[in-house]
Amino acid sequence: MRRRRTTSLLAAAATTISLVLVSAPQAGAAPASETEIQAQLYLAYAPVVYLAKGETRRPTNAGAFIQHAALGWAHDSNCPNHQLAGLGTVNADWMGDGRYTHHLDNALCSPTGGEYRSNQGVRPYDFQGAEGMYLDLDPAYENMGSVRAELYYDYQKGDHITYWFFYAYNDGPLVQNHEGDWERISIKLSPTNQPLTVAYFSHDSSCVLSYPSVAKTGTHPHVYSAKGSHASYPKGDETYPTQFPGVNDHTTKGGEIWATYIRPIHDVKTMSWYGYGGAWGRVGHTTWTSGPQGPSAFKSPTPSSWTSPACF
Numbered sequence: 001m002r003r004r005r006t007t008s009l010l011a012a013a014a015t016t017i018s019l020v021l022v023s024a025p026q027a028g029a030a031p032a033s034e035t036e037i038q039a040q041l042y043l044a045y046a047p048v049v050y051l052a053k054g055e056t057r058r059p060t061n062a063g064a065f066i067q068h069a070a071l072g073w074a075h076d077s078n079c080p081n082h083q084l085a086g087l088g089t090v091n092a093d094w095m096g097d098g099r100y101t102h103h104l105d106n107a108l109c110s111p112t113g114g115e116y117r118s119n120q121g122v123r124p125y126d127f128q129g130a131e132g133m134y135l136d137l138d139p140a141y142e143n144m145g146s147v148r149a150e151l152y153y154d155y156q157k158g159d160h161i162t163y164w165f166f167y168a169y170n171d172g173p174l175v176q177n178h179e180g181d182w183e184r185i186s187i188k189l190s191p192t193n194q195p196l197t198v199a200y201f202s203h204d205s206s207c208v209l210s211y212p213s214v215a216k217t218g219t220h221p222h223v224y225s226a227k228g229s230h231a232s233y234p235k236g237d238e239t240y241p242t243q244f245p246g247v248n249d250h251t252t253k254g255g256e257i258w259a260t261y262i263r264p265i266h267d268v269k270t271m272s273w274y275g276y277g278g279a280w281g282r283v284g285h286t287t288w289t290s291g292p293q294g295p296s297a298f299k300s301p302t303p304s305s306w307t308s309p310a311c312f
Contacts, residue, residue, distance in 0.1 A: 024048030052227035067285035073102040079109035125287035133278030152268040162186040162301035172229035179281025181292040202231030207311035224251035
């Protein structure tokens with residue numbers, strides 16, 4: 001009974017928000033400013049995220065992750081890693097504007113070449129082998145988070161609005177566990193900012209559905225977060241084959257509901273850490289077990305093609 005009441009309250013709130021935000025302006029009213037239009041859009045289409053039943057790795061705030069992490073530079077060639085900022089001392093502004101710097105080491109573990117900045121594409125495995133910059137979360141905080149977490153969006157007028165979700169830990173199926181987990185959906189907009197297509201992202205791939213065909217609460221698309229891996233899918237109680245042989249994602253109904261449109265929502269480009277090009281999480285033995293890049297110029301907010309395969 002309680003879940004039905006919660007769901008109905010969310011639906012009522014979504015309907016109210018949607019009617020206010022996407023209704024036509026009153027006759028004689030001044031045209032909405034670009035700032036007002038952007039605010040209307042990010043609220044109107046912010047999704048409802050359904051966590052899998054039993055999910056313990058809930059969404060969290062990027063700032064909280066930084067607060068409980070150290071910043072380092074990973075060296076390969078058997079050279080020791082270098083700490084740039086100790087646990088709890090990482091400066092988000094410095095991350096985003098490139099004030100953290102470090103260099104490559106040669107075989108003798110001596111500096112070689114110029115310095116690289118934190119706002120360059122310096123994620124290990126995307127840069128120079130396993131060399132690169134990374135945030136290292138205090139393991140005591142791997143389970144932090146709740147469905148009260150904040151949401152981040154990336155908007156380009158007449159093109160797209162993308163919603164970024166952040167989790168402290170990806171507890172994926174077998175082969176891809178890592179600290180830090182940035183997930184997203186993206187909505188393609190018409191030249192007049194009408195929603196056309198929704199792209200659901202999972203494991204560096206995506207699938208698409210037309211906006212009218214997506215299940216919604218009011219105007220808010222439904223997103224089902226796969227248990228542990230947090231990959232985004234359009235349906236619950238489903239099994240989704242991944243690109244890892246023998247590994248599947250699972251979505252379920254009956255878990256916690258993250259109604260993002262009633263939580264704090266931020267333009268991701270205004271975040272002080274935006275632009276950081278290193279890894280959000282420590283470096284593993286492979287790219288799949290290392291922290292990912294987050295929202296930045298080095299990670300596209302939209303699919304490589306809006307003609308990606310249709311979601312099933």
